[in-house]
Amino acid sequence: MSEAMEITTFQLAKGLTIKDFVAANTDVDAWLRKPPGFILRRICEGSDGWVIDMLLWKSAREGQRAASRIMSELPDSPVHATIDQATVDWSIQSCRHGLG
Template structure:
């Protein structure tokens, strides 16, 4: 396995939804986030999945770890009033960004 980093960063966030909120509520509450993401430097793509226990997996691909980290900090300030925050159980959020070492 190579220790050489490739260009790119993989952001992985997992969380549960607030009680009474559905996966569809979460998707709909993301409209402003998705518009905002498309304008961020280094943004490549986003994938949202759901585990059988209801945990949401929100994966983003960035040009670099720095791009992803900077965007996360801006999102919390610039979209502080986004409806998406009311759908997420904030106590369950786990956010990480990782360097990319292999890609095909």
């Protein structure tokens, strides 16, 4: 299995909601359809207010390449202002098992 899961967790900027975050992702969602290897994206919000943004890639290498490009290609995206940057935790790991 060569797929990789990219997981970013964070809190939203003060006063914003998950609806604000999702709305601010319009350009990010469009951009994600372009890089090679993108499979899917899911955004979840826990009862504790933490957001989990998950992306599935065909390989860790493709996910890492996309991650290194997105900040330079979408530096003015409104999504950046919706995130409490001090709370961000990001990783991309190769999948070792899958079902479905």
